[in-house]
Amino acid sequence: MIGIDLGHRFGRVGRIGPDGAPTVTATALDGADGVLEPRRALPLLFGPAPAGTAAAAAEPDPQAVLGIPASGGREDELRRAAESAGLDVARVVPDPVAVALHYGAVDEGVDRTVLVCDQGATTLELTVLAVTPDLTVRLVRTSGHRLGGDDWDAALADALAGRLPDGVDPLRAAERLRRALGTSDEAEETVEDASGVRHRLTLDRAGFERAVAPLRQRTLEAVAEQLTAAGPAVDTVLLAGGLCATPGRRAEIEDLPAAQGLTVRSHLPELAVVRGLLALRDFPVLRIVDGPAPSPARTDDRYFVPDQAADRSDPPVRDPDPEPRPRRPLPEDPEPATHRATPTTAAGAPRTATDGPRPTDAPSPPRPSPPHGPPLDEPSRPQAPDAEPAAEPTVTVPGPRRAAEPPPPAPEPPPAPHTTRAADPAGSPSGPAAPGPAPGTTAQDPADPSTDPRDHLAVPVGQLQALRRGDHLLVLWAWPDGALSARVRWRRETGSGGAGPSGGVPREGELLCRRRVYEHDGGLDLAVGRGAVTLTVEALAAAPGTDCEGASSLLVPAEAPVVEYEPSVRRRLKGRIASVAFTSPTGCDLPALRIVHSLGRFRPTSTAEGTVLHEVPAQRLPAGTPLTVEFPLPATRGPSWLVCFPADANAATDTPVDIRPTALHRLRVT
Incomplete structure (x- = not known):
């Protein structure tokens, strides 16, 4: 499998080498925009011949995973371009999700919210991702800003005005100087003027920072705006894109007031997308959805629930081996449903032959009759058990069977256990699911053998x-x-x-x-x-x-009750007082806990990495009622943490209660 990251100016192809380590090849897309023109850009990544052809470089596995920007990308066009280049597209993944995979922010059992800052050649894209324990990644919101490398080059070109010889493209010269500078303190490039004379240009770090200072400030303001926006609280910031690799970018974000206590990660940001695409092979059931988390939906919103139409006034009859219940006729079915339950009068007593006909015995409202059936206002008449079936068979839906109900007439032998009639992929019934037409007749066109109903095994x-x-x-x-x-x-x-x-x-x-x-x-x-x-x-x-x-x-198994805790600190005349509030939405038996105070930039992972300041005895925690404990907090300098751990070393695996903080960054108390 290969990973392909197509940007506006550069494209990257990643592969897993023989040693298991990823290798990435970067290519400048001269004259083509990888996002807007993927059909022209993809051949540039694999040489003059399209990938998968005989002239292309040998690729043992042409299956590819493609990255697409969270805003502005067109998935259908990207897929078609890759398929025309000879690639088998396994999946198209948004770039922010690939960045989260690169940093290991997605894993089973993980519940976190991250902000992905992807600053490439043209734009700065800020995307908030919500990662849930069931390997679901939700793209909560995305914002794009014109703060990419092109804007950096334009600002640097303005600063170089007057220093460039005649005939030199200022944007091209600024781009070459910026890329040559990289992470060093000084860069030197040679350019040619209109007459072909070569000139040497130099750029130092201080001059570059002065030229792009307004753009850097706008970038930090955009990041701070996303960190303080309404919605899920962000606990981690992930950096991606070539501009995020410049020195000091991580420290600048960590110094933002809105980022205090957050984790900011920057490891190979220019390769984050393509390396994340390669990591997708370890997540076969990864689910990616858009938008904020919806409200809980009904179970039967998108799936058919067979027993919805059953008479709920009657107690259910438990059968050790019940017959499969067929699907109700769809509204567009021209045949009205006929229930097999015993007909009753208006007073609820069983109907007899002297009661006379009724307009309809079906509980559902009347529907138009089929083209060759009786008129809509014609009463239904009972049919003798030995009568010939009608020209158009009626789709029947069995109601709840009672003990005193006589068995219905069966013109054909009952189906084998655990069988049902076939259904087409579109979801509409392709034949009667209960005892229906006589042998040799079907509800479909008998001339078409592909529509004949066939028994299916469970x-x-x-x-x-x-x-x-x-x-x-x-x-x-x-x-x-x-x-x-x-x-x-x-x-x-x-x-x-x-x-x-x-x-x-x-x-x-x-x-x-x-x-x-x-x-x-x-x-x-x-x-x-x-x-x-x-x-x-x-x-x-x-x-x-x-x-x-x-x-x-x-x-x-049942889900363990969740107990959330959140520490806070306030100052008093005698010093600082820390309080920790425990809440549970369902109520549970809270095990004995220890509250650990730890110093340093990293959150403690056990009681051995800090000092135990307070112990919470085991007790009953009512649903929705917070339990708050207070204790003095020693005076310290620098960052410190308050984290709760079970008092029993084995309780982390034995207790049926899940102890978790409301947010990881809330554990940092200074």
């Missing part, structure tokens, strides 16, 4: 796993060959401890997940609460010819 899925996302679960699995849909059942376990379910979550449920929706969303999102849940997933696939029916099951 087969187990592979690699079933679930990741916690608060009240939701991200369910992932590997689809068997030929499966286009899967049936998912879940049941909340009682007496499992942990936080309770969110309001309105049923104890158990079932839905049908389409493969195209699963692949688009990167998994199946279920709102099941925070307690323990048993999942059962079975894929619906064509009969493979072997006996492999069944389902895959997974028990997801």
Whole structure:
């Protein structure tokens, strides 16, 4: 796999070398803009011939991961350009996400908010990313500013006015001097005038800083504005782009008042994007979404829940091996749904033949009749069990079966256990899912064999796993060959401890997940609460010819209650007093804790890296009621931290409570 970072002026290609270390090749895109003209820029990265051709350099794996700016990039055009260059595009990733991967800011179980400062040749892009423990990266907001290298070169060209010979391009000379200066204190370049005479130009660090001082100030103001903007609090700043490699950039951001207590990282910022693209191979289930975090959605917003139309007044009948429940007819289905439940009169008693016809027995409002069916106002009449089926078969939806209900007439043998009718990839039913038309008749055009309904077997899925996302679960699995849909059942376990379910979550449920929706969303999102849940997933696939029916099951343990703490310091006449407030939204048994005070720039990771100032005894922490402890804080100079750790060394792994700070930068108390 190769990583390709296309900028406006430069392009970089990264590969994993034989020793496992990444190697990066940078190419100047003369006469082409890598962002606006990727079709012209990509061939420049691989030589005169497009990548993947016989004349190109040998590339054992043409699969590529592409980076795209968070603002201003066009993914479709970039994909087409890469495919025309002979590359197999595995994924297109926003540049800020690649930067976060380069710095290791994305990992399972990590919950943080970072600000990515990417200052390249044309723009300064500031992007706030929210990283959640389930390997989801959310692009909260992005802002672009015309503060790139071109603006630096223009300011330097103005400062060089009067020093350049006639016929020398000032912007070109300023760019060469700026790049030659790099991280040194002085640079020297040779230029030619209009007559071909060579002249020597010099530039020192002090002169460069004077020329670009206004631009540097505007850059710091833009960064400070993002750090103080409303929304999630940023705890880390990541630097990327060639201009962020200039000396002093990291220290300038750390000195901002809005960045006090934050972590600022700058390691190979000019290669951050392409190295992050190569690191993507370690994150096969990474999920990237845009915009601020939405409010919790209903489980059935995008997936069909079969038992929604069931009569909830009747108690559910638990069957050790229930028949799969078919999908309701879609609104555009021309055939009205016919329920198999016993017809009743208006008073609720069972109807008889003397009660007379009713306009309709279906609970749903009337819909237009099919072209060859009876008129809309014609009453429905019972059909004898031995009657011939109608010319147009009716799609039936079984209601809740009662013990006293006689079995419905079955014109054909019942389907085998765990079978259902086929469904097309678009999600519309391709045939009746319950006992329907007589043998030899289908709801589709019989002349088209591709539309004939076929029985599908319920087969187990592979690699079933679930990741916690608060009240939701991200369910992932590997689809068997030929499966286009899967049936998912879940049941909340009682007496499992942990936080309770969110309001309105049923104890158990079932839905049908389409493969195209699963692949688009990167998994199946279920709102099941925070307690323990048993999942059962079975894929619906064509009969493979072997006996492999069944389902895959997974028990997801309850999520540990979360206890957040936040220290604060205030001054009194007798010295400084520190207070730590503990809160839990669900209530739990708080274990014994130790509050550690540590000096230095780095946050302590254990009680051995600081001094224990206070011990919190084990006690019950009610839901929503804060517990505040106070203690004197010694007088110190320089940065210091207040961090809580379990008093028992084994409690970090044995306790069912998750102790975490409200924000990492809040732990820094000076």
